[in-house]
Amino acid sequence: MAVRDPEDSRRRILAAATAEFANYGIAGARMDRVAERAASSKERIYAYFGNKDRLFDIVFTASAQQTLESVRFDAADLPGYAGRMFDYFAEHPHAQRLTMWYRLERPHGPGLAVVHAANHDRLAALAAAQAEGRLSPDFTPAELLTLIQSMAASWNSLNPEFAASAEMGGQPDRRTAVVRAVARLV
Template structure:
């Protein structure tokens, strides 16, 4: 029955990702997640402990997937920003999860995979700077912050600005992200 247990766990994670993306951490409801997963609340508590544990599992999976699909190359941050852009365009649920994490995550336990990957990215950028491969005009923290936020530029627009950008094709949006990061790196 291990397959059944894993299938249940998978359905719970998928339903939770959609719920957290729609309502945020605070607004998500365990009963809706259980119903959407064709399971029950007891299974959520069994596998994840509580709603915070479920959120941590969802965010850990998101971070691992992002690391696999868009690994950082500190010597080519424009390409990295483009790959992050691609990732979030392909899966808007994951992009919304990342937004909710930024909005509400401070009051929750840090997701260790996210903490570790951020630490590793900062170390890679700092090393590239020390090796003379990246500008030192910005600190590693400043650079990574700008790269990550620029990669989500188009999905973070205010509605009144988004209304004016509807005709910009995806390829052009991606190129703007890549070019903007490239401009940051020029001394």
């Protein structure tokens, strides 16, 4: 008789749910596919994590925390930050897709603590850099952060027709363009 390992079961479910949500979003995700991929049952998923929305929150929070730990924000080196974000999303496309689904399917509501904290910290760092004269005040901190993150993430989310028809070079050229554009912006 096999011994159940609840922690292993939770890890398998979270891995399967991460793939499912990255591919289909919240509305399109199916718990039966998560259960099958995790070699578990829908009942076990709901017992461990509650409903589908709660499971997405857990998956997205873990992904956001991993992204934040891997892509260190530095208001003194915004081009470097943009380059690191570009690299991370190129190497971890599921993280970018989860972020896009979060933005599309959760545009309103209370939000998640990890997102609130990251936004607060980054905006405060940008405001402090502007107040100290280390960063141009041409854009508000929110505008600046939006522009930088958009530039860093845009290459990996282009429509395939544009990506195929435009002369954009490879990943190194695209990264260089992002870093140079952010350097000019700031």
